[in-house]
Amino acid sequence: MKNIQTSRRDFLKASGLTTFGLALGISGFTKDASLKKITPAVLKLEINPFIIIDTAGNITLVNPRPDMGQGSTQAVPSLLAEELEVSLEKVLIIQSDGKEKYGSQVSGGSSSVRELWLPIRKAGAAAREMLTTTAAKRWNVPVTECHAEDGAVFHKASGKSFTYGELADDASKLEIPSDPKLKDPKDFKIIGKYNKRLDVPDRVTGKAVYGIDIDVPGMVYASIVHSPAIHGKIVSIDDSEAKKIKGVLQVIKTERTMPHRTSEAVAVIATNWWAAVKGKKALVVKWDNGNYEKTVDTAGYFAETYEAAKKEGINYEEKGDFTVKYAAAKEKLEAQYETPFLAHAPIEPENAVAHVKEDGSVEIWAPVQGPDWTIRDVCAYMKIKPEQVKVNVTLLGGAFGRKAYHDFVLEACHISKEIKKPVKVIWTREDDITQGPYRPGMLSHMQGFVEDGKITGYHHHAIGESILGQVFKGLKEDEADSWIGEEISTGNTKYNFAAASKVSWTHVKTDIPIVWWRSVYASNFGWGQECFIDELAHLAKKDPLKARLEILPDERFRKVLETLAEKAGWDEKLAEGTGKGLAVFKSFNSISACCITVSKKGQGVKIDKVVSVIDCGYYVNPDNVKAQTEGNIVMGLTAAIKDGITFTNGACDQSNYHQYNIMRLNEMPAIEIHIVDSGSAPGGVGEPGLPPVAPALGNAVFAATGKRMRKLPFDIANLG
Template structure:
């Protein structure tokens, strides 16, 4: 088996799926191949950082946001193409390389379209105006007489036309307009319209290049043995058996560098991946776990969060004197809602190819969420300058936040620096799940009261580890975490509590590595917020929908909930043992609401249907909005009813998909997704559909069974 080199792409091709080609480039590999076809006589002119037009008429659009499945390879260039008046079928799309001229290049926080909506459109509009001005000058006519259409500038009065390629040289010499005129929404041809994802065929037929597909001449493979207790140190290495394996070249002590600390590890370097993996399994390493058997446990962590719930937190906001009014209230409630640590577990595990060369320069091929952040981290780690680094960003086979955390990339940098060879590091699934980083487990301590049948008081005390603190070291001891506090603030959720409201925070630290996970803190705190609002509605003897509408003065929130009520037929009479639950949450600039219907089944319930409504403002492609929301529904249900991550005696209890389950196709309920066209500024799409899912399910379970669930995950088949 040592000689078997079958890759994912070879397997797909051998399966008979490599039938259709695609002229749309995705990665740096496609870019380089395309540029080699251009003869030296042809000028490649950068109209602005995002648009390159050569004198033969070839158009290249630069996508500054890596694609991990969310569709940025089409969504972001669509903004350019709309204003440039070209169709995506006729252009080459390449990925940015981390250099500063492209601005922010990290895919995360559902930010691609909402942050680039104006800058990228302006880039396209500016290029269009420059090309139009160049044509008008050639023809000696007024700019107003010229129009852009399908990669050409037209002068309809005379029938003359010039391609962008013919105008590129002259246009590139003009000053870039600072305030170009943008198209009105009514004139959009691409934005807001259904368009086929042109990148899909390559992903099906095996042509698409993911990080795990990269094969560089002279490359060696490294499989890394990490400490089971994550932060353990190497005491001794017995590599005698590993060295006997054919293909094993070298065994070296290496390091895993995380934002909050570094750990030691051992790398087996081999001529092929199978040999490296076998060598890793043959290693015998003694670890010093530095007492983590006692301190690194989820049980002790959550015990600390529940202790903190009995004390005052640090105030983020308070309107009215909540403590006094809660003490005096007649009809009041308090409860704790818990969410577990979660792994990202993308289908493509962490991997990177790095070549640290003799001259100190570095070339990288990797599935990273942000080449700009990767460039920063690599330069900081190797102590080199940005101009010494070339980053080739591949497609990402899933990420959900994990691949913006560059420990795996820095491992490859360390090993390549030692060997002065291109090294391909691949984490196993076990590495991925047992080593983290994870979504932090969190606790919501909630209090509230009702007066005259209306919810008028509410306090959300958020408790747990802080990403701002652990990853960025940016939280003072007397400061409430601004990320999560803003997420649950009344300014974000728009609930108006007429008597008093409060948001507070307590920091409970852990050495379990944490980082953002799909929808970040919204997935933690939407669970508590929206289930507790239901509890208060029942205390007020109010229908949960009506109770929300009473305290939501915001028209956009109301429209989303009213649309949900209509599409889910909220007021219908349900048979015995069937229940519906709703939830609404705003995150990343978008408002999403969910209604789930469940019915009793044995000792548990069955999820019958999920209806989701999203108002994300202006969007690029409705099909992609629906696809991302469906993905959020699946991931949201998984987070509610499947396994969380737990640590016992310093070691993660889960190691692979058999212990860290995901929702299967046969378990997936019927889903419907509806978009509210508000025309507001663009919000996120990749994450906002997730936070309302778990609380909608929890509220549905209560409606069907009378059982109130406050801890995730729960066993949906056995609620006894």
């Protein structure tokens, strides 16, 4: 713990914290940072890694999870502020920089609140105890007679008080409590309450700083030509026309380093972005695609998955002898459910500024999901030590998992090292969509049977490429993918199949790069699971809700489904040509259920209403829970009825939003979101609302039309 006499700007620089995006209040990361509002040359004290208090009373809270739209700039500091007894309007929020002292700093897996619920609250509570203890010592009174409130400590009997700034110096000399007392949830003033997102005005008015806004002195721009077949090799480069364009400085060979391989590319360097893009368009590059025209091919890949469905997979779990009991069953079903490859397509495409300096150190400004992972990957790539890398994390204009894959950052590092200047790399939308990585396309081979009107047997055979295998090289040929297995295991789904159940896996590889996509595998396998459970319910001649409740002993699941039934009017009589479908899925320790109502329209159906219910345990802001669930519904519907990603002859068939469509405002149905307050440990919010959406829609289509959809996406206007 250090006492530093310095200016605010110098302190932040010395701490390795970002300086380009600072402003008072939670509206940090703005272009007009209000540094001048802070009294200079005061004592800054780091009470613990997440809390900095100066002797003028100014409080800085460090947010260790980058904000990609999910609201971490408010949610995580709210945990600190709750226990520290300060309001967010009065503190400065800054982003952590990847240093080890902040712990895990990756925004992903809906992990921010659920993983930081205790550590960040303990940090705030520890600081509060240290400040309160200091005040009690000065007054020579018992600590129990003092309490913290609104950035100050008060003595109940005398009415005396000290501001945190007046106590900070002495408090910083105390040992940090290892097990401070946390507030009882009934006493929460911030957590669980509706609070305005104070960062929204800056985002709406354009003051917010995203990666694409960064401007570094001496910076040049780079636009990159990637192989259409992704992994193709360069045969020749004709840059004669590109170099004629005003502003183009040079053309160099560069590389795109992905976790599983490195591919060749060409960079056009220019004084401005427009010149770099024009130079890229004028460049003529010939590629040798080798055998990738066959291995980077979605039709061939899916053909392999369907062949794999004819064979036994590797068991992840089995209860009872499913194969024997399925063979003997009188009432049984078998079906395959397919989900496509999908691009992330965030509104802000991938971009990064990198400056590789003469001493070998690297400074980066980028919208990344994890500064600690960025440091790790840059160190491995540049063969340098963590202390030689500085990462300045900006706001992210969307990510959905894509910006935790650092190929674009490493491209910037490589180019900067080659040209010996800071360089800003910006991917075009076409780069983003045609190059990946993508959500993997997957196949669910489903088998099940019913006995005496009840679902008693179930087998989910998951087939496809593995993130664990391709990205992390962590999957042996003879083992089941544990990430997938856990997602669809009965331990996660809580379905109790009395006779037998089985989860198995077959690895079908592809050279198409993949990575996690919003809700990861839950979006793939929730489709097969929940549509097939519906099929089995109809085979048992049971209402789909009642059939589920019969095999769901878990009280949290039951409460979510019962709430959904009530809010969606499940038992109401429907008009002719109208149908309702539901689905439930657990992901990231949250349970989400969805009911969708559709009505016949021409050769297809119209989506009339979506009702979603989520039990995410304790949460910070109900408004943010609803906002994230709304986003999940939009993305879930898009994934169900809009374009997937396909490759033909090694090249992606989609290039921009005109071919990779998203839901438009005028297409959206009415939406209702309901939260079940279970008081359970915090679960995720950013992703769990998505997996039930597609199967609820598929089940609704069947209810309205009698047509069973088994392959995503499908044309909702023409069901064939």
